[in-house]
Amino acid sequence: MGPDRYAASRHWSTVGRSAVGLVVALLFGPLLLLDFVWAQSTVTTASPTNQPLTITAERIDHLQEQEVYEADGSVVVTQGSLRLTADHVTINSLPGTLVATGHVHFHDPNSDLKSERLELNVNTEAGVVTNGSMYVRPSNSFFTGRSIRRLSEDHYRIKEGTFTNCDAKDGEKPAWRFTFEDLDVNTGESIGMKRAWLCMRDTPIIPVPTLTYPLSNRHSGFLIPTPGYDNRFGLHYQQGYFWAINPSQDLTIAPSYYNNLGYGSDFTYRYYLDRRSSGQWFASFLQQTKLPNVSGVDQSSSDERRLRGLISGQHVQQVTDTLLVRGQASFVSDRQYLQQLSNSGAQRASPSGESTLLATQRLPYGSAYFLGQYLQPLNSGGPDTFQRLPEVGYVLPNTSPFGLPFLVNLDTNFVNFYREQGFAVNRMDFMPGITTDVIDIGHVVGLMPHFKFKEVYYTRGIQEASPLHRETFWAAMDASSKLSRRYTGAEGGSFLHTIEPSVMYEYVPGSDQSKIAQIDQIDDIPKKNLLTYSLRTKLLEQQINGQSFNWLDLTVAQSYHVGGVQTRAREFTPGVLPFIGSLTQPLQPATVEVQGRKMSDVWLRAVIGNTAPEFFRPPGQTEALGKNIMAGQILPPTNSYLTVDAFVDPYRGTLSQWNTDLRIQQSNYWYFEVGQRFSHDGNRVRRGDIWNPVSFNEVYAPTKEIQFATIGGGFRTPWGWTIGAKGYYDVKNGRSPEYDVVALYQNPCKCWSLGLYYLQFPDRQSYSFMLSMTGIGWTENFGTIVARTILGPLLIGDRGLPWAAPGGPYGRVTNPLPVQSMPMGRY
Secondary structure (H helix, E strand, O other): OOOEEEOOOOOOEEOOOOEEOOOOOOOOOEEOOOOEEOOOOOOOOOOOOOOOOEEEOOEEEEEOOOOEEEEEEEEEEEEOOEEEEEEEEEEEOOOOEEEEEEEEEEEEOOEEEEEEEEEEEOOOOEEEEEEEEEEEOOOOEEEEEEEEEEOOOOEEEEEEEEEEOOOOOOOOOOOEEEEEEEEEEEOOOEEEEEEEEEEEOOEEEEEEEEEEEEOOOOOOEEOOOEEEEEOOOEEEEEOOEEEEEEOOEEEEEEEEEEOOOEEEEEEEEEEEEEOOEEEEEEEEEEEEOOOOOOOOOOOOOOOOOEEEEEEEEEEEEEOOOOEEEEEEEEEEOOOOHHHHHOOOHHHHHOOEEEEEEEEEEEOOOOEEEEEEEEEEEOOOOOOOOOEEEEEEEEEEEEEOHHHOOOEEEEEEEEEEEEOOOOOOEEEEEEEEEEEOOOEEEOOOEEEEEEEEEEEEEEOOOOOOOOOEEEEEEEEEEEEEOOEEEEEEOOOOOEEEEEEEEEEEEEEEOOOOOOOOOOOOHHHOOOOEEEEEEEEEEEEEEEOOOOOEEEEEEEEEEEEEEOOOOOOEEEOOOOOOOOOEEOOOOEEEOOEEEOOOOOEOOEEEEEEEEOOOOOOEOOOOOOOOOEOOEOOOOOEOOOOOEEEEEEEEEOOOOEEEEEEEEEEEEEOOOEEEEEEEEEEOOEEEEEOOOOOOOOOOOEEEEEEOOEEEEEEEEEEEOOOOEEEEEEEEEEOOOOEEEEEEEEEEEEOOOOOEEEEEEEEEOOOOEEEEEEEEEOOOEEOOOHHHHHHHHHHHHHOOOOOOOOOOOOOOOOOOOOOOOOOOOOOOOOO
């Protein structure tokens, strides 16, 4: 029998087994192609995927004896979301092969394939593409090759082709791509190239004899090297290796070299054993061969060759549903390590390194805790510094016993204060309290009485080894109210105005503290006969789209001494010897005479705008990424605001302190922020104590005037550059301890970026670059932290950044744990 010929469009459906098509995220997508049933009209039969296969063409021929189907002219094969188009398709049912020729285009939700010829064996699930190209959406990867061969389910080989992650439009040259003779792809694992070149605008730049890199962030391999330069430490080079030990653990080893300092290595170990146990530990070692050329280092010293380093990290363990253990550590080899080598101002000024172990056990009533704390002296302290080794305590929040009309609470702890030099002391603190629920008076004013009794026992005093104790109490009455009114706008929005006045009277009798070692606030409880008032008013706009804007949040507070006024104040001037103890561990701090006053300074705090970031996505945009299509951009936080925190001297009518922070941001175009700190010479207000966080019972000793300012910002340019800077300026002394300048270039499709930074410290300058290739990786150094901090507000949601960018396509999750590092090292 001759072939059956039909010139009209025909529809075919499949029965029987399914096969795998050519590309689904670098896999061949499934096509149901065997055991065809022909009919004059569409025939739909059951299949393993319950999805019919439909073929349309200008002409379909069926060679019945050979079981061969020939579709010719504008052939379209569809199955669910899969679509194959070609000029001609031949289906041989007996051997189970499909051959498509002429303008072949295969499309599924994750990928696109274009070629001149496609061959597929549905029995072995192997296939060959000739002169084809593949685009994979999840990784934004684009491959071309003379031959693309599928060897197994996850293994592919491409000959004489190219690879890039750039979003170049059809016909345009990508900003970068690799050309290669041989490329080996293991889906979800790695890509290996041989005899390749890295090309910029198709101009060969760097030869790559062989290169293997992971397709996921958790694959072992070498990281992009990090070069840098510091005018005091010289040239710097660091090469990291990432070892994915298993799915829940990894280790990064990063040897480094400074030609004017020495050599060493960083080690970062991370683990997530289960949802109850995780942590990260960082170690950095430096074999110093030359003395650091920084201020405070005697260049004639003979100890230039020595091993230095630090260890830091944390561990979190949820032992049971009610028992949580947290541990963190920070140790350095010598107390000058961070001050001399760190590029972080916070680390350089840190008074001590703190290591703690905290276990918290929730109980049916209250909670118990165990705390071990060790302070390693850096800029302050010494071998006579008291350490909490250990502290145990129990806290019972307000509880109504047996349904009685009052609330009881308890805060008690035991501490063993240990130190290497000097005496140790144990302290037992027992503080029960009683209060009531709010007592309403006419539903306008609420009263809350408070009473706490405090008993503290010490195993010894300052000069005598005999035990001693001290008793005191706190009695208070708090009267508060809250008034609110809502104003509805014409367009559906509304304004909510609230006023919250309160007045609190507190009384604490005087007690003898002259024989007690004053280690913390529990040991230093001054007498108190104080009346404090506060007034808070807020004006909040609630918009119809669900967003809100804070127009004003103003707090005013002041205290009045009902009894006697303060006559002496603590002296915190550096170098002043305490009455008893040492500079590194005062036992009774130095004090000076002050002229006390009945009225404290008036505290004012005003906030205009939203200080909490609000991220949003423009309406109508989606998360999907596609070639030549930009993703829905997550715009930066719209948190423009002004905060003012000030103290007004009611006797002189002047400001004793004045602190402001102003931030303005226009979407992802630009932002500007300025901060200012001013303190007039004279007494310093002490805000709050263990009884009441908003009260002003004492002042500290007079200090000199302080004027300090910070200014920073960033902006995008039309040429792909985003530029930012931040500076710190000591107005009083006329010097700048630090200023940073950063810039980042992103090419139009954001498939690569180049970052530059310059850091000016009091004793040195540091500058280098950062490089990122989207989907490949990026360099990382200390400048990365600075650049991310300054430019991050404008680049939220962008891809191709030289740092981890959560929320941005192809970004890794930013590690929430900051760890200390060698200079120029990673956090």
